[in-house]
Amino acid sequence: MRVPLDHSGRVPGTIDVFFRELVHRNRKDDKGLGYLLFLQGGPGFEAARPTEASGWIKQASVYFRIILLDQRGTGRSTPITPDSLPRRGSPEEQAQYLKFFRADSIVRDAEMIRRATVPQNGSSGGRWSILGQSFGGFCCATYLSLAPEGLVEVLITGGIPPGIAQPCCADDVYRRTYRRVMQQNHKFYQRFPMDVENRIVKCLAEHPDGVLTPMGNKVTPRSFQLLGLQTLGFSHGFERLHYLLETAFDGDMLSHKFKKEFDSWMSWDTNPLYALLHESIYCQGAASNWETEFAKDFDAVALANAGQPVMFTGEMVFPWMFEDFAALRPLKEAAEIVAGDADWPALYDVRRLEENSVPVATATYYEDMFVDFELGQQTASHIKGIRQWITNEYLHCGIREAGVTIFEKLLNMVRGGILLR
Structure with missing residues (x-):
């Protein structure tokens, strides 16, 4: 579907937004089914490409025709890539373009799709x-906040937004999630104590300009720590990280296998929006100004030299990533402009949320490394009628790990099949 770049109409231009409709092939009559829009995690990642009816999709297809949306800038929705963004013009023009790829624009795209579908x-x-x-x-x-009149019900998994009443809560978010990341690091080293003596960081410290990967990225002590993003907050993530570290060396040098795997885990070349907008998704009238900086507890070289466990990081995005990763280097100036921009429209209407009449049910993960539990509870207190299933049985990836169970429970909660107590 062709949609406006700027739904307010102040900035001209259009983009394409792609969505896919799924219907279970074994249903004889799907005319009575409702519609369910799935909003993918991110920011900056397209909807999954299902190859079979499994997980939450299998369960949801019993009740719904499912709409999988490639949020604007991802997948087939006029994607923002390291090649396409520089074609938008100067860094200032690139930054201006990026302002239209946050949740408010995604919701207005969805409303156009809903009305047409x-x-x-x-x-x-x-x-x-x-x-x-x-x-x-x-x-x-x-x-x-923007269009509740288009909704029958809302299901949320691991995604109650923090700090909805703050001008920009990025600093608060990362201070708190750093603590959770530290806890996950300690759990990792408790499970794999043989990884504490980190020879890798000492090796990387001997190369001030970093060790180049096949894709031209720099493996440095600080970029090495980013491996926690893909592992520490997910089921089986500890094992994945440990097995990667096992392959790190070929003699006294970093192995080709390790460097190739490092490239594959760092998807900045295919999904740069995560790095470009990650802090700005928390801004409403204030700049983020690169709130995420390493605390002393994350000084990899100092920790390695002291024989202490090196702390991996989580979802945090750092300005130096636009130096260490080849695909992000051409986007550095635009990223700096975005980080310093304070002119962000409101994403949430607290008054409207406090008057909400749409049924809402959430799976809230107590030990979520990406979405702070306490900040989420502050937001939940503003959403009238919200029902939460609070659990430490699952991590952030619960919907992938136990999609059938979680989807069915949330649907029962939101429709009154599980009574209030």
Whole structure:
């Protein structure tokens, strides 16, 4: 679907937004099914490409026609890439373009799709249900703020947005998530104590300009620590990280296998929006100004030299990443402009959320490394009628790990099948 770049109409231009509709092939009659929009985590990642009816999709297809949206700038939705963004013009023009790729624009895209797709004469009266995972849950809260009239019900997994009443809560978010990341590091080393004596960081410290990977990225002590993003907050992540570290050396040098794996884990070349907008998704009228800086507890070289465990980081994005990663280097100036920009529109309407009438159910993960539990509870207190399933049984990836169970429970909660107690 062709949609405006700027839904307010102040900036001209259009982009394409792609969505995919799934219907279970074994259903004889799907005319009575409602519609469910899935909002992917991120920011900056396209919807999954399903190859079979499994997990939450299998369960959801019993009740819904499923809409998988490639959020603007991802997948087939006029993607922002390291090649395409510089073609937008100067760094200032690139930064201006990036301002239209946050949750508010995603929600307005979704409303255009809903009006064009969901029958007005159906049982839902043209409305649909939405399911948001992680950043997709942030988008759900924005949807409730901007266009609740389009919603039947809202399901959120690991994605209650923090600090919705703050001008920019990035600093608060990362101070708190650093603590959770530290806890996950300690758990990792408790499980794999043989990884504490970190020879890798000492080797990298001997190369001031970094060790180049096949893709031209620099493995440095600080970029090495980013491996925690893909591992520490997910089920089986400890094992994945340990097995990667096992392959680190070929003699006294970093192995080709390790460097190739490092490249594959760092998806900045295919999904740069995560790095470009990650802090700005928390801003409403204030600049983030690169709030994420290493604390002394994350000084990799100092820790390695002292024989202490090296701390891996989590979802944090750092300005030096636009130096260490080849695909991000051409985008550095635009990223700096975005980080210093304070002119961000509101993403949430607290008053409207406090008057909410749309049923909302969440799977809230107590030990979530990416979404701070306490900040999430502050937001939940503003959403009238929200029902939470608070659990430490799952980490941030619960929807992938136990999608059938989680989806069915949330649907029962939001529809009253599980009674209030």
